[in-house]
Amino acid sequence: MFKIQGTLKVINPTMQVSEKFSKREFVLTESSSMYPQDILFQLTQDKCSLLDSMSINDTIEVSFNLRGREWTSPQGEVKYFNSLDAWRVERVGQAMGGGMPQGGPSAMDLNPTPSPIETATSESDDDDLPF
Numbered sequence: 001m002f003k004i005q006g007t008l009k010v011i012n013p014t015m016q017v018s019e020k021f022s023k024r025e026f027v028l029t030e031s032s033s034m035y036p037q038d039i040l041f042q043l044t045q046d047k048c049s050l051l052d053s054m055s056i057n058d059t060i061e062v063s064f065n066l067r068g069r070e071w072t073s074p075q076g077e078v079k080y081f082n083s084l085d086a087w088r089v090e091r092v093g094q095a096m097g098g099g100m101p102q103g104g105p106s107a108m109d110l111n112p113t114p115s116p117i118e119t120a121t122s123e124s125d126d127d128d129l130p131f
Contacts, residue, residue: 001065003062004061008027010025010026011054022044022048023043024048025042026040026051027040041062041084051089060089063086063087064084065085066085068081068082
């Protein structure tokens with residue numbers, strides 16, 4: 001699994017490749033290096049709708065898998081192809097169920113604030129110490 005962020009450059013319509021297979025391609029411009037790269041991704045089947053709410057120039061994060069396959073032409077020539085199969089597309093900064101809960105930190109707080117009862121108990125314990 002890989003992740004990449006960039007700007008949505010191209011959104012192609014969904015193509016019905018066969019009766020049971022559909023795909024949708026899109027291009028992301030990744031510009032973190034000196035030479036921006038335009039990278040082609042594809043969504044398949046029910047994932048094709050992930051781009052329906054997106055617009056050109058949106059900053060997005062794409063989670064994807066790298067796929068490779070071998071193909072032999074009718075003439076017997078062997079070729080290899082790669083595809084980047086996206087399975088999640090999110091606008092950057094959009095909370096999609098993976099960040100902080102709406103109500104703030106969860107009950108598992110790493111820096112808990114002591115309750116008034118704990119504070120009172122610990123202060124009275126300090127008085128019993130011999131030093």
